[in-house]
Amino acid sequence: xxQKTKLQQAFESGKFVVSAEIGPPKGTQIDEMLHxxxxxxxxxxxxxxxxxxxxxxxxxxxxVCKLIREQGGEPILQMTCRDxxxxxxxxxxxxASVLGINNVLCLTGDYITIxxxxxxxPVFDIDSVQLIRAVRDLEKGRDIAGNELQGSPKFFVGAxxxxxxxxxxxxxxxxxxxxxxxxxxxxxxxIYEIDNxxxxxxxARQFKTRIMAGIVLLVSAGMARYMNQNVPGIFVPQGLIDExxxxxxxxxxxxxxxxxxxxxxxxxxxxxCDGVHIMAIGKEGVIPDIIRAAGLNGSR
Amino acid sequence: MIVAQRKGIEEVKKMVERHSKILIAGCGTCVxxxxxxxEREVSILASMLRMAFKLDSGKKVEVGEITTExxxxxxxxxxxxxxxxxxxxxxxxxxxxxxxxxADFLGDIPVVPGVNTKFLGSNEGEGTWLERCRAxxxxxxxxxxxxxxxxICAKNLLNGPCGGTNKGKCEVDADKDCAWTLIYRRLEKLGxxxxxxxxxxxxxxxxxxxxxxxxxxxxxxEEKK
Numbered sequence: 001x002x003q004k005t006k007l008q009q010a011f012e013s014g015k016f017v018v019s020a021e022i023g024p025p026k027g028t029q030i031d032e033m034l035h036x037x038x039x040x041x042x043x044x045x046x047x048x049x050x051x052x053x054x055x056x057x058x059x060x061x062x063x064v065c066k067l068i069r070e071q072g073g074e075p076i077l078q079m080t081c082r083d084x085x086x087x088x089x090x091x092x093x094x095x096a097s098v099l100g101i102n103n104v105l106c107l108t109g110d111y112i113t114i115x116x117x118x119x120x121x122p123v124f125d126i127d128s129v130q131l132i133r134a135v136r137d138l139e140k141g142r143d144i145a146g147n148e149l150q151g152s153p154k155f156f157v158g159a160x161x162x163x164x165x166x167x168x169x170x171x172x173x174x175x176x177x178x179x180x181x182x183x184x185x186x187x188x189x190x191i192y193e194i195d196n197x198x199x200x201x202x203x204a205r206q207f208k209t210r211i212m213a214g215i216v217l218l219v220s221a222g223m224a225r226y227m228n229q230n231v232p233g234i235f236v237p238q239g240l241i242d243e244x245x246x247x248x249x250x251x252x253x254x255x256x257x258x259x260x261x262x263x264x265x266x267x268x269x270x271x272x273c274d275g276v277h278i279m280a281i282g283k284e285g286v287i288p289d290i291i292r293a294a295g296l297n298g299s300r
Numbered sequence: 301m302i303v304a305q306r307k308g309i310e311e312v313k314k315m316v317e318r319h320s321k322i323l324i325a326g327c328g329t330c331v332x333x334x335x336x337x338x339e340r341e342v343s344i345l346a347s348m349l350r351m352a353f354k355l356d357s358g359k360k361v362e363v364g365e366i367t368t369e370x371x372x373x374x375x376x377x378x379x380x381x382x383x384x385x386x387x388x389x390x391x392x393x394x395x396x397x398x399x400x401x402x403a404d405f406l407g408d409i410p411v412v413p414g415v416n417t418k419f420l421g422s423n424e425g426e427g428t429w430l431e432r433c434r435a436x437x438x439x440x441x442x443x444x445x446x447x448x449x450x451x452i453c454a455k456n457l458l459n460g461p462c463g464g465t466n467k468g469k470c471e472v473d474a475d476k477d478c479a480w481t482l483i484y485r486r487l488e489k490l491g492x493x494x495x496x497x498x499x500x501x502x503x504x505x506x507x508x509x510x511x512x513x514x515x516x517x518x519x520x521x522e523e524k525k
Contacts, residue, residue, distance in 0.1 A: 081455075082455075108455055108457065109455075110471075111454055111455060111464070111471065111472045113472060114471075114472075122454075122455070124456050124457070125503070125505070127457045127458055127459050128459075128462075129459040129460070129499060130499075130500075130501065130502045144502060161463075162463040162465075165461070165463065166466065166468070167481055167484070169488075170460055170461045170465065170480045170481060170483075170484040171460070171463070171465065173460050173497065174459060174460030177497075177499055180499065181499065189463055232464045232465060232471050233463050233464075233465070233466075
């Protein structure tokens with residue numbers, strides 16, 4: 001394909017871009033997921049499909065992206081380096097292209113042992129920077145080994161960055177490499193502290209790329225505390241934890257939606273970044289509520 | 301050095317239980333240093349085996365003991381040739397290299413492992429070893445401040461850390477350091493951060509096609525003849 005993807009067009013139109021995460025099921029029961037896709041496809045600019053998320057074996061990102069395409073949505077194919085070597089990754093990129101899936105998000109991937117196949121062989125044949133470069137090389141008609149392709153794909157390429165990484169310098173070094181090899185847009189790890197994020201954006205603005213803030217829906221104060229302690233690169237300020245804890249019994253989810261909506265609204269109104277990526281892990285059904293709470297009503 | 305860990309007695313016993321003349325062959329180099337398969341561990345394993353057979357079935361077994369200086373070199377195992385052939389089975393407590401080398405050498409006597417070979421590592425204090433090299437065949441330590449991203453980073457990342465760095469520790473194991481935090485800090489100190497600003501190409505895994513074989517340059521011509 002030579003035309004730009006809808007996602008790229010959305011960015012280039014200058015609007016505040018919104019994507020939502022779709023987690024494929026573990027199994028072949030796709031009804032619920034299809035329902036979410038249907039409910040979201042016209043409310044967001046793109047649906048970003050995880051790749052064996054958290055190292056748990058599931059339905060593939062590629063298959064779900066194809067389903068999204070068939071339903072008229074705009075898919076983003078996530079590709080991690082954990083489960084496939086360079087042959088498989090490149091082959092899947094070509095496959096995505098012929099299936100009409102032309103947005104790809106390249107990431108390292110969680111380590112094997114956090115998932116449900118702890119004894120599996122971790123691959124990590126190439127890393128995320130090398131994968132992004134490989135995508136760009138495929139577009140030029142060459143594979144990683146330098147062999148010529150008969151017909152080349154075209155992608156809109158995303159990557160991830162963790163603005164709250166500790167220490168931050170090595171993370172930024174990698175971010176700059178990702179920019180250098182040709183990353184069109186970044187999606188961040190979940191952010192909750194907007195002032196910290198503004199500092200990151202001040203730095204990131206010197207590069208020609210686009211940043212989507214990662215918004216992970218809080219569903220309880222416990223979840224916020226858990227993430228602070230256990231998820232690297234996520235920092236939930238005490239004020240937000242207290243706010244979640246203050247919600248009346250049974251109303252924590254509503255509070256989480258309100259907080260996510262409020263953050264998105266601020267990011268958009270203050271033009272802090274170029275868009276948001278909403279992750280409502282396991283609660284995809286409430287993403288339309290978050291969008292409404294953010295004041296992003298109307299079809300996109 | 302090569303670091304190994306003793307196998308459990310039940311597993312070892314199971315591999316040799318159909319025999320009644322058993323030799324335990326230790327190795328006096330790496331596995332002796334890491335207290336897995338040297339002379340002392342051979343003696344402990346021999347006692348445990350004798351006891352286990354006696355308690356279990358009352359079966360009388362003869363358990364012999366030897367320890368060679370190295371099991372990966374013919375000159376060190378040849379002197380034990382005759383002695384080893386007096387037994388029905390040999391338990392080698394050397395690393396996997398020694399077990400295979402001995403099995404090839406003996407040919408018609410089964411050789412079974414008494415240890416699990418873990419990694420190539422260094423001594424980090426009493427009784428503690430840390431993996432330091434994956435023998436990847438193309439060393440990048442000159443660029444990375446003497447800290448190996450292939451070994452110390454769980455994901456073998458060559459172009460910087462993943463998002464799992466947690467206060468300088470690794471997401472995979474909070475007790476382990478993030479390799480890229482170590483590398484960055486060391487290069488910062490050395491004024492060599494430029495070394496890691498370049499983009500490293502995909503690793504050449506052809507450099508470690510298995511089984512690898514190496515003939516020293518000085519011997520290459522001779523071999524071709």
